[in-house]
Amino acid sequence: MKLLFLGPPGAGKGTQAISVCKKYSLVHIATGDIFRKEFSEKSKLGVLAKSYMDKGDLVPNDITIKMVKKRLSQDDCVNGFVLDGFPRDVSQAESLEKICAIDYVVEIHCPDEQIVERLEGRLVCKCGATYNIVTNSPKVCGICDECGDRLYQRDDDKSEAIRKRLEIYHGTTEPLIAFYKLKGKYIMINGMQSIDGVFNSIVSELSRKF
Ligand code: ADP
Numbered sequence: 001m002k003l004l005f006l007g008p009p010g011a012g013k014g015t016q017a018i019s020v021c022k023k024y025s026l027v028h029i030a031t032g033d034i035f036r037k038e039f040s041e042k043s044k045l046g047v048l049a050k051s052y053m054d055k056g057d058l059v060p061n062d063i064t065i066k067m068v069k070k071r072l073s074q075d076d077c078v079n080g081f082v083l084d085g086f087p088r089d090v091s092q093a094e095s096l097e098k099i100c101a102i103d104y105v106v107e108i109h110c111p112d113e114q115i116v117e118r119l120e121g122r123l124v125c126k127c128g129a130t131y132n133i134v135t136n137s138p139k140v141c142g143i144c145d146e147c148g149d150r151l152y153q154r155d156d157d158k159s160e161a162i163r164k165r166l167e168i169y170h171g172t173t174e175p176l177i178a179f180y181k182l183k184g185k186y187i188m189i190n191g192m193q194s195i196d197g198v199f200n201s202i203v204s205e206l207s208r209k210f
């Protein structure tokens with residue numbers, strides 16, 4: 001399975017990608033997570049990416065595409081993956097087509113009002129796990145269930161950057177829905193369900209395709 005998860009920031013792509021990857025033994029490739037890891041290691045790429053991310057802007061395409069290409073060429077990707085957060089515009093999607101063929105694109109559909117609520121309550125861990133102070137709290141306050149590390153709020157989960165990211169989503173990323181619909185690869189999932197509800201909907205759609 002070569003899948004792509006699409007949806008506005010905060011729709012639940014990362015949350016669902018982790019569960020879907022566990023169920024089908026796929027590799028989770030989240031471009032945002034890669035950039036954040038690079039930044040925590042203070043690499044040149046990470047520091048550059050962070051300057052765009054904090055403002056809610058997209059990291060330039062040449063950097064992002066090169067990074068994804070390198071990641072997809074690694075051995076663990078041959079059995080399938082979920083790409084989360086890439087592509088974010090048509091030019092990235094066209095570049096991806098030159099790298100490999102995707103089976104399906106899953107859009108997690110979620111209205112803007114819900115997004116702001118989810119992002120303002122989001123807490124994340126360096127290991128990639130995601131929590132929410134209202135809807136998905138960890139067992140111990142502020143501590144990751146998976147690895148025991150301290151959770152933190154992302155610098156871009158603040159109102160100004162959230163507004164900008166939503167604007168970019170609607171203007172630049174959303175046209176990808178039409179792009180993949182035309183190719184017959186599009187699956188729409190209602191993101192306004194519980195986390196388990198969204199997961200069950202994804203699994204039920206995938207079971208009809210594979
Ligand atoms: P979210 O999960 O909230 O949608 P991500 O973790 O996917 O956020 O991305 C965080 C930030 O990382 C984006 O706002 C952008 O600055 C940068 N980023 C991630 N993926 C891409 C990409 N494919 N192209 C350009 N920038 C990206």
Ligand code: ADP
Pocket residue numbers: 007008009010011012013014015016118119121122123130131132133135136191192193194195196198
């Ligand atoms: P994305 O990767 O699309 O940016 P996340 O998976 O990080 O989104 O989820 C955004 C926030 O919303 C997190 O705090 C997460 O715990 C929470 N969340 C995810 N899915 C749901 C859901 N179906 N209902 C309520 N909260 C959710």
Ligand code: ZN
Pocket residue numbers: 125126127128129144145146147148149
């Ligand atoms: Zn963790």
